[in-house]
Amino acid sequence: MKGFIRNVTLLLMLLALPVIASAEVVNINKADAQTLASELKGIGASKAEAIVKFRQEHGSFTSLDQLTLVPGVGDKLLSRLRPMLSLDSD
Incomplete structure (x- = not known):
């Protein structure tokens, strides 16, 4: 039974890998409102604007901490979005 559970868990992790790997990093210094809203879960049109x-x-x-100065963006949302955000200026 342990082997079955381990194998099912491994299979689920492998199936989830493409979803995790496809998450795009969004540069908050370059992205327009439409990109922010479409690429970042929890950011709708009004927060993106x-x-x-x-x-x-x-x-x-x-x-990235400066995002909490934007109305509607709190610590919890920033914590969830942080891995998907970039500040690159190039």
Whole structure:
């Protein structure tokens, strides 16, 4: 029975791998509102527009933590999105 459970668990992990690997990293300093909303789960049109507006008013983000200054983006959401975000300026 242990072997069966282990094999089922391994199979499920292997099936999930393409989904995990396909997650794109989004550059919050370059992405437009449409890209933010479509690529980041939990970011709808209004939050995406707020992120772009904040960036236009305050300049590029220098830290992912600055996203919590955007209305509607809290610590919990940022924690979940952090692996999918980039600050690259090139």
